Structures are given as structure tokens and as C-alpha cells.
Amino acid sequence: MGDVVSGADQGDRSGVDGHDGERLQKVLARVGVGSRRTCEDLIANGRVSVDGQVAVLGRRVDLDTALIEVDGAPIGVRPGLVHYLLNKPVDVLATANDPQGRPTVVGLVPDDPRVFPVGRLDADTEGLLLLTNDGELTHRLTHPSYGVEKEYVVEVRGEPTRAVLRRLREGIELIDGPTAPARAALLDASVVRLTIHEGRNRQVRRMCEAVGHPVVRLVRTRIGPIADRSLAPGDYRALRVEEIRALEVAVSTNQVNQRGI
Numbered sequence: 001m002g003d004v005v006s007g008a009d010q011g012d013r014s015g016v017d018g019h020d021g022e023r024l025q026k027v028l029a030r031v032g033v034g035s036r037r038t039c040e041d042l043i044a045n046g047r048v049s050v051d052g053q054v055a056v057l058g059r060r061v062d063l064d065t066a067l068i069e070v071d072g073a074p075i076g077v078r079p080g081l082v083h084y085l086l087n088k089p090v091d092v093l094a095t096a097n098d099p100q101g102r103p104t105v106v107g108l109v110p111d112d113p114r115v116f117p118v119g120r121l122d123a124d125t126e127g128l129l130l131l132t133n134d135g136e137l138t139h140r141l142t143h144p145s146y147g148v149e150k151e152y153v154v155e156v157r158g159e160p161t162r163a164v165l166r167r168l169r170e171g172i173e174l175i176d177g178p179t180a181p182a183r184a185a186l187l188d189a190s191v192v193r194l195t196i197h198e199g200r201n202r203q204v205r206r207m208c209e210a211v212g213h214p215v216v217r218l219v220r221t222r223i224g225p226i227a228d229r230s231l232a233p234g235d236y237r238a239l240r241v242e243e244i245r246a247l248e249v250a251v252s253t254n255q256v257n258q259r260g261i
């Protein structure tokens with residue numbers, strides 16, 4: 001292994017090794033591998049590689065393009081963690097268990113290791129739902145400060161006008177406060193694609209109701225970078241490594257942006 005060079009004192013732009021991007025130890029800490037100190041130790045001990053080469057401390061990386069591995073495991077996949085993408089059908093509850101014994105989403109995925117749904121979908125909402133035992137990722141995906149986008153295809157009663165779409169985009173006054181700016185586009189006369197980055201209870205239904213177009217059918221089609229049109233209702237699959245990494249990037253950069261950094 002080459003000389004270990006510390007980049008801790010260097011500025012953030014130019015790398016000590018000619019690479020651009022963020023310092024490796026900072027990236028590793030940000031995606032939850034460990035504290036900054038732990039990540040520095042991992043690098044110093046030669047346990048981290050970038051694009052197949054053992055990395056030195058101070059190395060700069062672009063998380064979007066570099067393949068970063070810790071002990072040979074790509075970051076984004078820590079041992080023991082599982083991440084499933086499910087296409088939830090209607091009338092299946094997005095909860096880990098139901099006291100009344102109704103079908104739940106955990107019954108549609110393997111039961112070992114035990115996983116939990118990430119956030120909520122109403123019983124009568126269909127579409128993409130993540131299930132995982134990755135508590136840190138769940139927290140970030142569901143916490144409003146990370147602002148991960150969720151996209152819905154919404155069939156509504158009536159035919160929304162451009163003015164209605166503008167109201168949905170600009171924010172609707174709901175009983176629990178105004179909604180944040182959203183994206184809204186008409187896909188068909190009564191079908192709207194609505195993209196929001198909050199996760200309030202029954203938010204899409206309440207927004208559409210408030211503009212006079214109650215929801216007839218609600219399907220979630222994207223969670224941050226994750227979409228899959230080929231997954232049939234009731235089917236699930238494991239997320240691919242790149243998808244897990246993309247989710248981790250989404251929850252790290254969004255938080256950074258919100259701080260205005």
C-alpha cells in the first residue's frame with residue numbers, strides 16, 4: 001500500500017492525489033459507515049478501496065461514480081441489511097403487524113431477517129414501498145428534513161384545470177399547515193402526476209380533495225431515485241447495490257442542500 005497521506009488539512013476543492021470530489025472519510029461517514037474517526041481508521045488500515053484500489057487517507061471521490069468498498073463490500077450494503085422494493089396492492093396494510101389479522105406488506109416478503117415498511121401508504125394506495133431492516137436509512141427516508149421525493153400517479157374525480165395544477169404546485173392550505181411546493185403535471189384529463197417531498201398523513205388525498213378533485217386511484221411510482229414499472233402488484237425484489245447507494249446519496253445530499261451547503 002502507498003504512503004498514507006492525510007488530507008484533513010487540505011481545502012475541499014483540489015485533492016492531494018489529483019482526484020476531485022469530497023474526502024473519502026467524509027463520504028464514508030456521511031453514508032453511515034461510522035464516525036469520521038472510525039472511517040479514517042478504516043482507510044488508514046487499508047480496508048477501503050476505490051475502484052478496486054486500496055485508498056489512502058485524503059483521497060477524493062465522487063460518490064456518484066466511484067465504486068467504494070469497505071472490506072470488499074460496496075458501501076450501501078452493510079452485512080445483514082436487506083432492502084426490498086414491493087409493489088403494494090390495495091387492501092394490504094403498510095404496517096408490520098395488524099392486531100385484527102388483516103394482510104400486511106411484511107407477509108409479501110421473506111420473514112427472515114425481519115423487515116419493516118419505510119413510511120406509510122394508505123390501505124387503498126398501490127405502488128412502490130421499501131421494506132428494510134436498515135434503521136438509519138429508514139429514518140433518513142422518512143424524516144422531512146431529508147426531503148426525499150415521492151412521485152404519485154393520481155386518478156381524480158373531474159378534470160383538473162391549469163389553475164388547479166398551479167395550486168397543487170404552489171402549496172395547499174391543509175389543516176396541519178400549508179404543503180410545500182410540489183410538481184404537478186396532467187398525464188390524462190383526470191390523471192395527475194404529483195411529486196411531493198413531504199410525507200404527511202394522507203397528504204395526496206387531502207391535497208386533491210382540497211382542490212375539488214377527490215382521489216379515485218392512487219399509485220406511488222417513484223421513491224427518490226427508485227422506480228420500477230415492471231414490478232407487478234404483490235411482487236417484490238431486492239434492491240440492487242447501485243439503487244441502495246443512490247438512495248444513500250439522495251438522503252445525504254438532500255440534507256446537505258437543506259443546510260444550504
Ligand code: URA
Pocket residue numbers: 120121122123125201202203204205206218
Ligand atoms: N398520500 C396519500 O394521500 N396516501 C398515500 O398512501 C400516500 C401519499
